[in-house]
């Protein structure tokens with residue numbers, strides 16, 4: 672069950688004077704993707720959608736809305752099971768070409784690398 676209030680206004684973390692986030696909202700995953708060589712995730716709060724860089728800890732806090740729609744709880748990052756392979760396939764590209772979206776198969780990254788003569792790492 673999703674524990675968010677779709678009618679909650681998007682708050683700015685700069686205006687948020689509450690306590691630091693505590694607790695974990697497990698039902699709303701933040702999908703990890705790669706944008707210009709950075710692992711990022713879009714805030715799932717309605718009306719926010721701010722992209723935040725992800726930390727390997729696997730927890731997510733949006734600095735734009737303070738996770739207000741989720742009672743200011745941490746959210747969990749949904750990393751792809753093949754994140755290491757994705758990173759290896761992207762690492763020889765220029766930063767602006769290091770991109771991957773959830774569901775994009777590794778074979779597509781291999782194909783793109785071959786098309787652009789990117790040397791294989793795997």
Ligand SMILES: [Zn+2]
Nearest residue numbers: 714719733736
């Ligand atoms: Zn947000």
